[in-house]
Amino acid sequence: MTRIEYYDDPKAPKANSIVPAVTVFVLDAQDRVLLIRRTDNGLWAIPGGAQDFGEYIAETAVREAKEESGIDVEVTEIVGIYTDPKHVMAYTDGEVRQQFSICFRARPIGGEPTPSSESSEVRWVGRDHLRELPIHPSIQLRITHGYEHRTQPYIG
Numbered sequence: 593m594t595r596i597e598y599y600d601d602p603k604a605p606k607a608n609s610i611v612p613a614v615t616v617f618v619l620d621a622q623d624r625v626l627l628i629r630r631t632d633n634g635l636w637a638i639p640g641g642a643q644d645f646g647e648y649i650a651e652t653a654v655r656e657a658k659e660e661s662g663i664d665v666e667v668t669e670i671v672g673i674y675t676d677p678k679h680v681m682a683y684t685d686g687e688v689r690q691q692f693s694i695c696f697r698a699r700p701i702g703g704e705p706t707p708s709s710e711s712s713e714v715r716w717v718g719r720d721h722l723r724e725l726p727i728h729p730s731i732q733l734r735i736t737h738g739y740e741h742r743t744q745p746y747i748g
Contacts, residue, residue, distance in 0.1 A: 593632065593683055593684050593685060594632050594633065594683070594684050595632045595633055595681045595682060595683045595684070596633070596681070596682045597633060597635075597679070597680075597681050597728055597730075598679070598680050598681075598682065599676075599678060599679050599728070599729055599730060600678045600679075601678075604678075604680050604682075605680065605682050605688045606680075606688060607677070607680045607688050607689060607690035608686075608687065608688050608689075609687050609688070609689050609690070610689065610690045610692045611642045611643075611689055611692065612642065612643040612649065612692060612694075613640060613641060613642045613643065613652075613692060613693045613694075614640050614641065614643065614649060614652045614653045614656060614693060614694050614695070614696060615637070615638050615639070615640035615674075615693050615694075615695045615696070615731070615734055616638055616639045616640060616653045616656060616657045616665060616667075616695070616696050616698050617638055617671050617695055617696065617697050617698070617734060617735065617737075617738035618638070618639075618657065618663065618665055618697075618698045618699065618700055619699070619738075620700055620716050622716070622718070623718070623719065624716035624717055624718050624719075625638065625716070625717055625719070625722075625735060625738070625739075626638065626639065626657070626661055626663055626700070626705075626714070626715075626716060627714070627715050627716075627717050627725070627727075628660050628661055628707075628710070628711035628713065628714050629711060629712045629713040629714075630710065630711060630712075631709065631710055631711060631712050632710070633728075634726070635726050635727060635728050635731070636717075636725040636726060636727045636731075637727065637728065637731045638695075638731060638734060638735065638738075639656050639657045639659075639660040639661050639663075639711075640653075640656050640660075640693065640695075641656040641659070641660070641710075649694060650667045650696065653665070653667050653696040653698060654666075654667060654698070657698065658703065659708055659710065660708055660710050660711045660714075661703075661705060661706065661708075661711065661714045662703045662704050662705055662706025662707075662708070662714060663700050663702075663703040663704075663705065663714075664700070664701050664702040664703040665698035665699065665700055665701060666698055666699050666701050667696045667697070667698045668696075668697050668698060668699055669696070669697045669745075670694060670695070670696055670697070670745040671695040671696065671697050671734060671737050671738045671742075671745060671746065672694075672695050672734065672737050672742075672745045672746030672747065672748070673693075673694050673695075673745060673746070673747050673748070674691055674692075674693045674694075674695060674730065674733070674734065674746070674748065675690075675691060675692050675693075675748065676691055676730070676748065677690055677691075679691040679730050691730065695734045695737070695738070695746075697738060719739060722735065
């Protein structure tokens, strides 16, 4: 299934669902962020996805990081909560999802960068190389907040 992301676009379709989801900001010992190249839209992003029934939201972060990147992580804190109603994702099945995502900070504890059905590439990327990659503004905001090491989570 493919998706189109709309951000502050007056021509965007109206949302018809909200799904609790996570993104995971992971830094390695060299201060590089873990990024995946999404197969559904071709953009670079931090790992993430929807919560499954029966799991705690932090478990979703651990599962999604492993599934999409091959990296085992341990959640350490919340970077922020992202609920901008101007950011919607339209899927080919007709779902138009309003953003609702909790971004967790996590540290890598094992695994090897490994692509999956949801990620065509996995890389550790230095902060100075982020501008070279196509990254959606909503993900760039999470990465910026992750690097800021805020004392309080972002709420917006």
